[in-house]
Amino acid sequence: MRISVLLLSGLSLMACSRLEQVGRAPAFTPVEGSNEYYAMTNMPMPETQAPVPGMSQASLWSGERGSLLGDRRAGQAGDILTVVIEINEKAEINNTTGRNRTGSDNVGITGMLGIPQRLNQQLPAGASMGNAYNTSSTSAYQGSGSVARNEKLTLRVAATVTERLPNGVLRIQGSQEVRVNFEVRELLVQGFVRAEDISRQNEITYDKIAGARISYGGRGQITDVQQPRVGQQVADIILPF
Known part of the structure; x- marks a missing residue:
């Protein structure tokens, strides 16, 4: 009885929270409180670089990041870089196995x-x-067995360096949300990159991200309709047949 009451209470709370979204567009996830926000707000001060002898502070040829030839690639916590996601993979596997065996024995002693x-x-x-x-x-x-899969995804997202590890590897994390009518598309990416793999355009491709976690999905009315109801999901889990 108690389990039934708790289950009904939980379903009621979930239903109430869903009813609050009726007629409203999905809200964006707050930027404040994210790892990117803390990395940028607590970003350490850039290291001061001694001026090159014979050159003024306004020289275009100085080694500072603000100069014409300065290195503007991300390298510290709080820096921003662009992650280029271009996935175009195709896999086909076809296996066929056959086996056939015939045996016969005939033994007799006539004399x-x-x-x-x-x-x-x-x-x-x-x-x-x-x-x-x-x-x-x-x-x-x-x-016999066969597998055929084709995936294609082209995305670009700005990511923030959230941490610089002792060995120089950068931990990055980025998120992007786009709302069209009553549907929000979410793109999340995180992982570890080497500073030397970042291009001069301050970009890095997804295949150079170690431990890459890329998520592309959405939430809203269309996504909600595509999902089975909560009761149906619970029934699929507990029913033994």
Whole structure:
């Protein structure tokens, strides 16, 4: 009884929270409180670089990041870089296995110092050592399997360096939300990159991200309709048939 009451209470709360969204567009996830926000607000001050002898602070050829030839690639916590996601993968696997085996045995003793004849007298009627046993066997197996998959995804998202590890590897995390009418599309990416893999355009491709976690989905009315109801999901889990 208590379990039923708790279950009904939980379903009621979930239903109430869903009813609050009726007629409203999905709200964006707040930026405040995210890892990107803390990385940028707590960003350490850039290291001061001694001026090059013979050059003024306004020289275009200085090594500072603000100069014409300065390195503007992300390298510290709070820096922003662009992650280029261009996935175009196709995999096809086709396996066929076949096996066929046939065997037969035929053994008999027609003569051996008169022993078979003496044994035949002791055997039941119709039995003879001339045809002791005769066996045959046949087995066959045929199996086949195939897998065909095609994935294509082209996205670009700005990510923030949230941490610089002691070995120089950068931990990045980025998120992007786009709302069209009553549907929000979410793009999340995180992982670890090497500073030297970042291009001069301050971009890095997804295949250079270690431990990459890329999520592309959405929430809203269309996504909600595509999902089965809560009761149906619970029934699919607990029903044994």
